[in-house]
Amino acid sequence: MKVAYIFATSRHTVSYVLGKMILPQLEENRHGVDVAGMFFFEDNNYVLVKGNPIGARLHAVAKKKGILLMGCDQCCYEREIADILFDDVPIGCFPDLYKALSGNMPDQVITL
């Protein structure tokens, strides 16, 4: 099965669910499913800023496994981080996300 994650809520979504569950499992090849992409809303986009330690690990594993990472464009502009994300991590809105995933469609979309 192939999934896509949408990080829509804040609080411990990135630091805990992504950083301590999903990411280590991806790094250890035992997540259980393939991940087609991850899309980030609101403050969750800070993980995509160059230099973020969780983001650096995520960026590396995404590159290795071909996982799409994308930040919400309005969220990134509002936080003035749109131009300081990790290399090759785009910003966009739903049309951009669907287009980017169209060549690697997930079976399930998980909203966290």
Add this chain to the structure above:
Amino acid sequence: MTAACREACCSVTPRFTVAELFERGFRRNRATPFDMEGSVVADAEGNYARFSLAIERSRLTGLSFRVSSCTTLIAYSEALAELLHGLDAGLAAQFTPQELVAALPGVPALKQGRAVLAVAALRAALVAAETNSIAHQGGADR
């Protein structure tokens, strides 16, 4: 330099950032267009833009637009509307996409192509306005 700094450090509003231009542009994008409308310009990604103008004595006294719901495109279009208001139409026609990109930092390279679309739509409206003006002059001569 007499203009107030519009960066976050000075807390001067309105700020000239993508986020705030988008907020203002979102409202302008739904406003009633001016009479002089340019043709619709589109790009390969399905985005489109159309500017409308009000011109008095060759000065741009009103700029509005209808563009697709792309955050960057709306922000660039709003930036054009704010930057060029009051300017001579001939000078406005010389404004380039590169100048627009430079005027609005913070847009990643992948999205800067929206500036080309916004400027092309503005130029189309300026051409339409000029054609309209020549037609009216021609009519008056007859």
